[in-house]
Amino acid sequence: MADLDLELAGPETVPDVADDGTWLTCIECGEQFAPFDDVIYTCAECDGLLEARYADRPTFEDFEGRGVWRYSAALPFEEGVTLPEGDTPLHEVPRLEEEVGVRNLRIKHEGMNPTGSFKDRGMTVGVRVAQEVDVDRLACASTGNTSAALSAYGSRAGLETLVLLPEGKVAAGKIAQAALHGARILEVDGNFDSCLDIVQDLADRDEAYLLNSLNPFRLEGQKTIGFEILERFYEDEGRYPDRIVLPVGNAGNTAALYKAFRELVQSGALAPGDVPKLTGVQAEGAAPMVEAIEEGREDTRRWEDVETIATAIRIGNPVNAPKALPGIRNTGGTAVAVSDEEITEAQRAIAGEGIGVEPASAASVAGLRKLRERGEIGAGEDVVCLTTGHLLKDPDAAAEAGSDPEPVPNDTDKVLAHLQGRDVGSGLLGKLVGLLR
Numbered sequence: 001m002a003d004l005d006l007e008l009a010g011p012e013t014v015p016d017v018a019d020d021g022t023w024l025t026c027i028e029c030g031e032q033f034a035p036f037d038d039v040i041y042t043c044a045e046c047d048g049l050l051e052a053r054y055a056d057r058p059t060f061e062d063f064e065g066r067g068v069w070r071y072s073a074a075l076p077f078e079e080g081v082t083l084p085e086g087d088t089p090l091h092e093v094p095r096l097e098e099e100v101g102v103r104n105l106r107i108k109h110e111g112m113n114p115t116g117s118f119k120d121r122g123m124t125v126g127v128r129v130a131q132e133v134d135v136d137r138l139a140c141a142s143t144g145n146t147s148a149a150l151s152a153y154g155s156r157a158g159l160e161t162l163v164l165l166p167e168g169k170v171a172a173g174k175i176a177q178a179a180l181h182g183a184r185i186l187e188v189d190g191n192f193d194s195c196l197d198i199v200q201d202l203a204d205r206d207e208a209y210l211l212n213s214l215n216p217f218r219l220e221g222q223k224t225i226g227f228e229i230l231e232r233f234y235e236d237e238g239r240y241p242d243r244i245v246l247p248v249g250n251a252g253n254t255a256a257l258y259k260a261f262r263e264l265v266q267s268g269a270l271a272p273g274d275v276p277k278l279t280g281v282q283a284e285g286a287a288p289m290v291e292a293i294e295e296g297r298e299d300t301r302r303w304e305d306v307e308t309i310a311t312a313i314r315i316g317n318p319v320n321a322p323k324a325l326p327g328i329r330n331t332g333g334t335a336v337a338v339s340d341e342e343i344t345e346a347q348r349a350i351a352g353e354g355i356g357v358e359p360a361s362a363a364s365v366a367g368l369r370k371l372r373e374r375g376e377i378g379a380g381e382d383v384v385c386l387t388t389g390h391l392l393k394d395p396d397a398a399a400e401a402g403s404d405p406e407p408v409p410n411d412t413d414k415v416l417a418h419l420q421g422r423d424v425g426s427g428l429l430g431k432l433v434g435l436l437r
């Protein structure tokens with residue numbers, strides 16, 4: 001049975017600082033803050049991470065409508081700047097399921113959101129809060145997807161957007177999105193963690209509103225991934241999945257899913273024993289969360305040098321670790337690191353089911369395979385793998401992982417001959433081969 005941390009305050013303890021039933025609480029010292037009076041990201045007392053709290057606890061009956069805002073009963077507002085987001089498919093993958101050897105395997109493909117990643121769920125809520133606190137410049141550090149989503153939602157809201165990216169380490173599709181949606185793109189000579197340090201400094205100096213997942217309201221939007229998985233899986237199978245396997249970078253999704261489940265448990269909508277085991281996957285070259293889980297640490301050690309083909313999760317200092325580590329442990333989950341080769345192999349296998357994902361997304365399936373081989377995941381489990389971003393985000397990685405284009409002559413017979421394995425080039429060698437046939 002899961003040993004959940006249910007320290008989410010309820011109706012009987014709504015503090016004076018609450019605004020329309022919403023407030024912020026520090027997860028370290030418990031200090032409570034008004035949510036929209038001032039711009040605030042971390043605890044003013046101890047710098048701990050903040051979590052949004054509500055007077056009302058959501059049940060499944062409260063959910064109505066479509067997309068992220070279907071779950072407004074668990075969000076600070078009824079609606080926001082929307083493109084719209086959410087309602088992503090929960091794919092069956094029979095061949096992969098058979099190969100991995102679990103009772104049920106589903107792929108929740110977050111690449112089907114408007115800008116091609118789960119970040120849109122966080123941005124629809126985060127940008128709504130930005131409007132509430134009345135800021136005019138939005139900013140984020142990003143390995144690419146956050147910047148693409150922020151640029152789209154910022155432009156839709158008519159707000160100036162600034163994105164800081166690690167130079168040379170962001171996939172082409174993501175930079176193209178930020179560029180076309182009109183963000184100012186600052187390329188930093190450093191990795192993602194340095195970019196985030198700078199954005200935090202800018203936010204502290206009131207130069208911009210920070211929309212990284214350090215902002216607690218981003219994670220409120222991302223909670224809806226958890227609600228959707230539970231609802232859809234239950235509709236199909238009449239039970240909840242045993243496990244959710246997801247790629248981990250800053251550990252925002254891990255924290256968000258844990259919060260979604262705790263809120264439902266607290267309202268009585270979900271039994272503690274039905275909470276899926278949160279299982280995080282990182283690339284071997286950027287695995288501080290895996291290290292912390294394996295070593296039983298309360299926090300993560302900052303990795304200064306990180307490298308992986310999965311550039312989206314090329315992160316050495318996961319800011320949401322204090323929220324996410326308890327999420328993994330208390331749900332009975334685990335964390336595992338996978339190699340770049342295993343990621344690419346998994347990306348091909350997912351593509352073989354018709355689903356195109358970027359490398360970071362494929363880490364989930366690579367991790368499942370590894371834990372299955374080690375026997376840490378049982379054959380009887382119902383598993384959902386989260387694929388976080390679309391294949392077209394990183395066209396170079398996809399081309400590298402896939403088959404090579406074959407040049408052919410502009411002639412049907414020659415194309416046919418080529419398909420039949422006969423090389424009929426026009427050069428001397430081709431003619432020779434033709435004579436010999």
Ligand code: F0G
Pocket residue numbers: 117119141142143144145146147213247248249250251252253254312313358360361388389
């Ligand atoms: N998968 C993809 C495709 C991502 O873009 C990210 C994070 C993650 C997984 C990790 O999610 O941080 O919640 O653990 N991308 C951020 C960005 C860092 O800037 O786009 P997490």
